[in-house]
Amino acid sequence: MAKKKKKEPGCGCGSIPFSVILLVLGVGGWWFSQAENRQLGRYFPKDTTVTIPVLNQPITLNPSSPFPTPSVVPIKPVEPLPTPEVVAVEVPKEIEFPKAWTQKKMRGIYLSRYQVTNNASEETIRERVRYYRAQGFNTILHGVWGNACTMYKSEVMAQQLGFPSCPNLFQDQWLDWLIDEAHKQDMQVHAYFEKGIKIDKNSPVYKRAVAEKWLVPGVDKTYSGIEHYVLDVDNPKVADLFTDITVEFVQKYPTIDAVQWDDYLGYHAELPGKVDRTTSLTKFSQRMIKEMKKANPKVSFDLCHHNPYWSKRYFAADWKNWDVDRVFVQAYNEANFVKELEYAHAQVGIAITDNQLHRLQGLVEDPKIKGILVFPLSGKPEETAVKVKDLVLKADKG
Secondary structure (H helix, E strand, C coil), X not given: CCCCCCCCXXXXXXXCCHHHHHHHHHHHHHHHHCHHHHCHHHHCCCCEEEEECCCCEEEEECCCCCCCCCCXXXXXXXXXXXXXXXXXXXXXXXXXXXXXXXXXXXXXXXXXXXXXXXXXXXXXXXXXXXXXXXXXXXXXXXXXXXXXXXXXXXXXXXXXXXXXXXXXXXXXCHHHHHHHHHHHCCCEEEEEECCCCEECCCCCCHHXXXXXXXXCCCCECCCCCCCEEEECCCCHHHHHHHHHHHHHHHHHCCXXXXXXXXXXXXXXXXXXXXXCCHHHHHHHHHHHHHHHHHHCCCCEEEEEECCHHHHHHHHCXXXXXXXXXXXXXXXXXXXXXXXXXHHHHCCCEEEEEHHHHHHHHHHHHCCCCCEEEXXXXXXXXXXXXXXXXXHHHHHHCC
């Protein structure tokens, strides 16, 4: 018995000629191109609801009412922030310091070279100047050199040593800002060459100084706990470096009021060999000062050193023969303070530390003391300045 042929599933579309399919598609495309034919809803009764299986959600075809317009939530306009109220700040009247203090030609405070290593801004530097003026000072001694390198960009350093300055974050114009603001405040700026001809092992030139024999033999232990190595000014390269640096400085900063060195321009008597370097140091200093004056005669060359006897006897520093302009006698030795006063009377002034502020009232009232320099060993010059101001004002009240 013959088997019945099984009917194939499907719509049977495969039997429709391909030409007929193309004809239907073409007519359909033309029909939908007519705008009125695209309104499919008109072919369904009003509000006809169907369910789409995939979405499983009823939808209404040809609704009797149009889709509702979405409600627009009004956005409150952003109000501008209120303008801050400008509060009038009463500028305090300038403090009236006693005449005995203001008559001192030099009322100076020392700021270490480290004051600019933290990338101090122009505003910070200018505010700092105004701050010290408000405390009664008229002179700022600021470190610009130390450990055989400069705290400013130096062509001499770059050419002779291969690097332009001490490694730090200072801004190139820091000293220009300092000098400019000081002069606006009727103050002076003295460039302080800290550590003079002495270096330690952290100096960027230490290894080269050892290799090229720039150092005198031995270790300088002038101050307990601090070991220094002293550059030999008899070495032409050393002598030329310092002279060239000094000349460059007064040309680079022509409005600086003074260049000041201290007792680190000297050779301690306890160095090995007991070599007398007095003559060598005198020749070196005379030449350096002479060349500086030739480059810029308006700049004063000052010294903050031991009294003339002590400095010559123990540091080979016969500064009376150096042709310096002004000398401040260091009176850090409390045991010999009264004797130091006698030497200071013969010079332009005296230098004390913040550990000697109990001496301040007597110095202010001493008419023979023409200038006072304060060195904050604590490393906190702002606090020291306030203490000085308070003591000066207290002295005036008796």
